Amino acid sequence: MRAADVITTATRNAFRSKLRTTLTALSLFVGAFTLTLTTALGAGVNDYVTTQVEALSTGDVLLVTPAASTDTTEGPNAYDPDGRQQSGQANPLGAGTLLNDDDLDATRAIDGVDRVEPVRQITVDWVAGDASASDVARFELDVNPTSSIGRSDLVAGAQLDQEAENLQILLPEDYVDPLGFDDAESAIGETVTLGYTDAAMAEQTLEAEVVGVARTSLLAAGSGVNQALTDEVADAQAVPGQANAYAVAVAYLEGSGADGAVTAADIDAVKADLGDADLAGQTVEDQLGVIQTIITGIIGVLSAFAIVALVAASFGIVNTLLMSVQERTREIGLMKAMGMSNGRVFGLFSLEAVVIGLLGSAVGALAAIGVGSAISAGASTTVLADLPGLTLLLFEPATVATVILVIMLVAFLSGVLPARRAARQDPIDSLRYE
Template sequence: MRTADVITTATRNAFRSRLRTTLTALSLFVGAFTLTLTTALGAGVNDYVTKQVETLSTGDVLLVTPAASTDTTDGPNEYDPDGRQQSGQANPLGSGTLLNDDDLDATRAIAGVDRVEPVRQISVDWIAGDADAAADGRYELDVNPTSSIGRSDLVAGAQLDQEAGDLQILLPEDYVDALGFADAEDAVGATVTLGYTDAALEEQTVEAEVVGVARTSLLAAGSGVNQALTDEIADAQAVPGQPNAYAVAVAYLEGSGADGAVTTADVDAVKADLADADLAGQTVEDQLGVIQTVITGIIGVLSAFAVVALIAASFGIVNTLLMSVQERTREIGLMKAMGMSNGRVFGLFSLEAVVIGLLGSAIGALAAIGVGTAISAGAASTVLADLPGLTLLLFEPATVITVIVVIMVIAFLSSVLPARRAARQDPIESLRYE
């Protein structure tokens, strides 16, 4: 029997008992459906995070924080009036220990660091479209303390100029209509008024120029302001006599690559020097890598359920083929009596399992793509409408094909025992089988 005949016969034999084949394929369907969805979820979220890194990161900045403490001595540490302060509240940007001016000076002295700017958290009470806005024309505004770190995903306008002396703001996209602008382009170049409370608990206002309008992002929520505007408000809100302390500082690096580009070697060298100064440096990619690690862990747990379903399905394949071997004992004996080799018999039954695996995995993957596409589209227009660019379930052809191939391999491995039993049968004894 030629190879093509073996394949044709195996395909036909796989559907001899349609009910049994259907039930076995359905068990593979569940695993393929779940595994395709979980891999698509991981691909979609990781793709969004990667795009945000490319959008937000300029590649030439490091987030500087105090190094994690490795003190193993018993008891509390002695108080050092000239040492670092401890944060009184949870801080998402750094550790519980705060940087001081000495830390900033040490960072500035490191070779490869162009300048260092501390991230100073400010509180803005409201924003209005013009200086004469009435109370009902004011809107609450959150300021993103990390807006000086990198770039924003712009709808219109330009990025913040952190070295400029004029006061600049990046307006969130959903504030355009509220502040009376016709569109994002109309807002660029306009002046807005910010209201805040100073250290004396008195209301103050400051005007800033809108240099750009930014899309809402999972990784960069709130409005962005440049260093000059941050310093203006932070100085007014600073408590007199209180020593300077910062949760994190931004170190802008000098590059040694072509056209002054910052290379990986430059970043690593500065990180090493920071470590020597009891400081830690992280790129935006480093911080977002933690998010991707968590996402990968969650997807791994979800995928484990699909693997369990596939393992259960593999026992179904073993059972299906063992029953098929028993039912076709005389047929096997006849084929071997006519000269069919053990290898051909083995291949015939193995291919039957592969056909069942292809059937169940292909239908499961296609069903997952259909259902997942609908879910992704629905989520994009409802709960994820504030996160443009996020495809919740991203079906990559290579990943889908990999899932199908993996399930076919599992089906093949499940067929080894039944196919081997069929191949080893004695033709004389098989022909006598009743």
């Protein structure tokens, strides 16, 4: 019997008992369906996070914080009037300790650091398109304190110029119409008025140029403002006589690579020097890597349920083929008496297992793609409407094919025992089997 005949016969024999084959394939269907959905969920979320990293990070900045304390001394620490302040709210990157001006100076002195800007939290009360009008509409506005770190996902316009002296703002996309602009493009170059309260509780206003309109994303909510605007508002809101303290600072690096590009070696060198100064430096990718690790862990737990289903299905395949071997004992004896080799018999029954695996996995994967695509499309217009660019379930052809091949491999391994039993049967005893 030629190889093509073995494949044809195995496929036909797999459907000899349609109900038994269908039930076995259904158990594989559950595993394939779950695995396809969980891998698509992981691919979709990780792709979104990666896209946001590329949009937010310029690749030449480090977020500088005080190094986490490793002091094991019992009891409270002695007060140092020139030391670092403690934040009233725990800082996950610096254990609640704040940077001071000495820390900024130490960072500026490190080789490879071009400039250092502290991230200063400012509060803006409102924004208006034309504050001089008597019936002007004012809207609440949140300012993203990390807008100085890198780029935004722009709808129109340009990125903020952190070294510019004029006051610049990036408006969220959903502010364009309320502020009276026809569209995002028409807002570029226009001026908006911001209102805020200074340290003396007096209302102040300033005008800022709209240089860009940005999409809202999971990692960059609120409006972005450049360093000049941040400094003006922060200085007005600073309490007189209070020492400067910052939760985090942004170190802009000088690159040693081609065209001044910042290399991994440059980043590692600056991180090491920061460590010597009792400081810690992280890239945006470092911080978001934690998010991806958590996502991977969750996907792993969900995938474990699919693996349990596949293990249960493998026992079903063993049972199905063992029953098939027993029912076809005389047929096996006749095939071997007519000259079929043990290897051909083994291949025949192994291929039956593979056919069942292909059936269950392919149908399960296709069902997952259909259901998942509908869920993803529905979510993008409802609960995930504020996160443009997020594809909740991203079905990658290579991943789907891998799931199918893995399940076919599981089916093949499950069929080894029954196939081996069939191959080792004695043809004379098999022909006598009743």
